[in-house]
Amino acid sequence: xxxxxxxxxxxxxxxxxxxxYLVLILMVFxxxxxxxxQVFEYRQDTRQLSSYLRERDDLNAEWGRxxxxxxxxxxxAQIGTRAVTQLRMYSPPVSQSVVISLPQTSDEKK
Numbered sequence: 001x002x003x004x005x006x007x008x009x010x011x012x013x014x015x016x017x018x019x020x021y022l023v024l025i026l027m028v029f030x031x032x033x034x035x036x037x038q039v040f041e042y043r044q045d046t047r048q049l050s051s052y053l054r055e056r057d058d059l060n061a062e063w064g065r066x067x068x069x070x071x072x073x074x075x076x077a078q079i080g081t082r083a084v085t086q087l088r089m090y091s092p093p094v095s096q097s098v099v100i101s102l103p104q105t106s107d108e109k110k
Contacts, residue, residue, distance in 0.1 A: 083089040
């Protein structure tokens, strides 16, 4: 009778150990799956961030080009105004204009 009690206790103990090991292994697999999902999301976010940074750099470059273009157009009007007011320059009338035409070479005739 004592052996039966001991056997039942050992059987219950073995069942508890097996259940605990099974739960632990299951928890390890679940945590591994979550790690895989987290790494995947991290890589997606990193790709998206790099595309946003690339777009920002492109927009900054375009903004710089637009500023240069704006300064160029502003400078053209300013140069014309200064030429007329400070240097007293003007466009000559047609009667004072001379058009010079260069003779054509044989290569240009083709």
